[in-house]
Amino acid sequence: EAGVAQSPRYKIIEKRQSVAFWCNPISGHATLYWYQQILGQGPKLLIQFQNNGVVDDSQLPKDRFSAERLKGVDSTLKIQPAKLEDSAVYLCASRNAYNEQFFGPGTRLTVL
Amino acid sequence: QKEVEQNSGPLSVPEGAIASLNCTYSDRGSQSFFWYRQYSGKSPELIMFIYSNGDKEDGRFTAQLNKASQYVSLLIRDSQPSDSATYLCAVKTGNQFYFGTGTSLTVIP
Numbered sequence: 001e002a003g004v005a006q007s008p009r010y011k012i013i014e015k016r017q018s019v020a021f022w023c024n025p026i027s028g029h030a031t032l033y034w035y036q037q038i039l040g041q042g043p044k045l046l047i048q049f050q051n052n053g054v055v056d057d058s059q060l061p062k063d064r065f066s067a068e069r070l071k072g073v074d075s076t077l078k079i080q081p082a083k084l085e086d087s088a089v090y091l092c093a094s095r096n097a098y099n100e101q102f103f104g105p106g107t108r109l110t111v112l
Numbered sequence: 113q114k115e116v117e118q119n120s121g122p123l124s125v126p127e128g129a130i131a132s133l134n135c136t137y138s139d140r141g142s143q144s145f146f147w148y149r150q151y152s153g154k155s156p157e158l159i160m161f162i163y164s165n166g167d168k169e170d171g172r173f174t175a176q177l178n179k180a181s182q183y184v185s186l187l188i189r190d191s192q193p194s195d196s197a198t199y200l201c202a203v204k205t206g207n208q209f210y211f212g213t214g215t216s217l218t219v220i221p
Contacts, residue, residue, distance in 0.1 A: 042211030
């Protein structure tokens with residue numbers, strides 16, 4: 001069974017630029033999560049999708065972050081404009097029926 | 113108060129010893145509890161989960177849950193150098209998953 005796919009793996013941008021991350025969850029997993037993990041901290045949930053609907057986006061900084069999952073499979077997370085404090089690893093995870101989350105390899109974002 | 117708290121460590125144990133990792137959570141309504149292992153530069157991988165009070169064993173790993181004390185722990189028996197990693201405790205409350213900051217474990221050969 002293929003795991004969660006993410007791209008790109010690394011991205012370096014300057015502040016005020018925009019960036020987008022892509023995630024393809026494990027086949028059949030209806031629930032998809034985006035997390036932000038700052039160095040030395042645990043993952044922080046940004047947004048949760050159930051199929052193509054948003055379940056929870058209470059911790060998503062909506063003035064600069066947006067996410068979509070149009071067909072209930074792939075998802076994209078966008079940051080526009082980026083700030084220095086957005087430097088982190090962005091993790092996508094999908095969940096099975098037993099509440100087990102499986103993480104993708106992550107995208108390491110550096111904002112200069 | 114943070115939702116999930118863990119000792120950041122580092123915790124060092126000799127090879128073959130038992131490593132004990134602890135986690136407390138703030139919301140009594142939390143339903144399920146997870147332990148993840150994260151190697152440096154890698155993404156978290158699920159070790160095991162527990163829903164009910166008591167112990168749950170899986171190979172060298174034992175998760176322990178005490179809902180009255182709002183406490184969950186992970187024991188690693190016969191620790192190996194390959195167990196050296198950061199261990200993340202995660203708690204599911206409603207629809208939300210909350211992660212602790214992780215405990216860094218080093219197993220010394």
